[in-house]
Structure formats: structure tokens, C-alpha cells
Amino acid sequence: MKKLVVLSGAGVSAESGISTFRDSGGLWEQYRIEEVATPEAWEANFEMVLEFYNMRRKNVLEVKPNQAHIDIAELENTFDVHVITQNIDDLHERAGSSKVLHLHGEILLAKSSNPATLHQEEEYYPINEGVIKKGETCEKGFQLRPHVVWFGEPVPNLPIAEEIVSTADILLVIGTSLNVYPAANLLYYTKPQCEIYLIDPNQVNVSHDLNVKVIQEKATSGMKTFKNFIQ
Ligand SMILES: NC(=O)c1ccc[n+]([C@@H]2O[C@H](COP(=O)([O-])OP(=O)(O)OC[C@H]3O[C@@H](n4cnc5c(N)ncnc54)[C@H](O)[C@@H]3O)[C@@H](O)[C@H]2O)c1
Incomplete structure (x- = not known):
């Protein structure tokens, strides 16, 4: 897988x-x-x-998980899916994702x-x-x-996230401005063959060194487009 x-x-x-x-x-x-x-x-x-x-x-x-959280969870039928989230909410878990790593903690x-x-x-x-x-x-x-995790505090789960990203075949970046470090640096831990997709309705600045396929849409519609690309 x-x-x-x-x-x-x-x-x-x-x-x-x-x-x-x-x-x-x-x-x-x-x-x-x-x-x-x-x-x-x-x-x-x-x-x-x-x-x-x-x-x-x-x-x-x-609030409830939306269709994007649900689609991400359902990708587990086809892929070995690992979610690394900057979010402190639990919507990925509630949508059914089984492997979720929170970089910035959990508000609950x-x-x-x-x-x-x-x-x-x-x-x-x-x-x-x-x-x-x-x-x-x-x-x-x-x-x-x-x-x-507040600004200025260490991110204890970062080394685990780096390890997970370094062995990805596909990386999907969704709904992040990539303005908050060190999370934004995770893209650089991908192996050269890794396919990288980015879903965001707004323009997100990513280095041209990385070959990123941009889906400029909101999360829910962007996930539909993404699934067509990979399935
Ligand atoms: N839900 C949460 O848990 C939550 C909410 C707010 C902030 N935070 C925290 O704030 C920090 C923020 O960094 P960040 O990069 O996650 O957020 P950010 O606010 O910096 O960036 C959000 C990104 O989402 C995009 N966006 C807006 N509407 C969208 C939609 N419908 N579909 C897809 N993308 C959409 C924006 O264009 C933007 O690029 C993190 O540390 C996070 O912990 C968490």
C-alpha cells in the first residue's frame, strides 16, 4: 500500500x-x-x-467534521494514511482517521x-x-x-512528523498558509520521488524547488479533485 x-x-x-x-x-x-x-x-x-x-x-x-475530513479518513481504504495536523481540534479523529499526529496539541x-x-x-x-x-x-x-503548543514553545512531535514525511509516497498539504514554523519546513523532508499536492483556495507560497501540484479550491471541493488525480 x-x-x-x-x-x-x-x-x-x-x-x-x-x-x-x-x-x-x-x-x-x-x-x-x-x-x-x-x-x-x-x-x-x-x-x-x-x-x-x-x-x-x-x-x-x-461543530462537526466536514466532507474533507471524511474524504481524508476514507482514503484509508486505499492508502496507508497518516495525518499530521497543526489543528488542535479533533475533527480528523471524529471523521474516522486512525493515525493522527497533533503538532500543536489538542484543545480537548x-x-x-x-x-x-x-x-x-x-x-x-x-x-x-x-x-x-x-x-x-x-x-x-x-x-x-x-x-x-504556544508560540515560542518546543514542538515535541516534530521529529516523529519528520520521520513520517520522509517515507511518504504522496504528500497532501491542505488548508495551511505554511506561515507557521517549524511545521512549514516538513515539505522539505519528502523524498525526491514523493508526489506533493496542495489544496488551498488562496495562493500559498511554496518554493519552486519542490514540484507541487496546486489545487486552488476549498478543502471539500479540492478533495474531490485530489481523489481524481490519485485514484
Ligand atoms: N481548527 C483549529 O484547530 C485551528 C484553527 C485556527 C488556528 N489554529 C492554529 O493556528 C496555526 C495556524 O497555521 P495554519 O497554517 O494551520 O492556519 P492559517 O490560518 O495560517 O492558514 C489557513 C489556510 O487555510 C486556507 N483556507 C481558508 N479557508 C479554507 C477552506 N475552506 N479550505 C481550505 N483551505 C482554506 C487559507 O487560505 C490559509 O492558507 C496552527 O498552529 C493551528 O494550530 C488551529
């Missing part, structure tokens, strides 16, 4: 009703990134950060904010009723925080 690796970003969940990051109308225009998605923000005002992610979690729990889980264990932390906590409350702590008394 050929190995098909999907590298997804916020755009794959846009048609489910989750705002993307940098698109006009995107969630982040209403907030300054450094106010909500950095360790400094947590230090300065952890209650505001908790509130922001509690709202986003509510949104994730209200909490972890301790203990600085000593933060980056080796392997223990995640379920979140009751979708809300992390002020005063909810780990066993050592540190406030729980969302299991999300």
Missing part, C-alpha cells in the same frame, strides 16, 4: 465553522496573538488565556503548567464540561492549562 501523508492546517476545519488563523475574518484578528497564545500571555493574565481557549473549545465541541485536553515538567509532560487531563477553571490544578498544585 502506498503511504499517503496529509499535512493539514486550520483551513481544513474552516467549512466546519472553525475560524482560521490569518484569513480575513479569522479568529485571530480579534485578538493579538501575544495576548493569548504565548507563555508570556499566560504569565501576564492566565485567566484571560483560559477564557479564550474555553471559548474555542466550546466552538470545537459544537489539559496539562499542568508546572514549568519543571512542561515540556516532558506526558500526562494529560480530561476537561470537565469543556472548561478549565481557575483553581483546577495538577497533583502538585500547578494550575491546569490547555494542551496547546
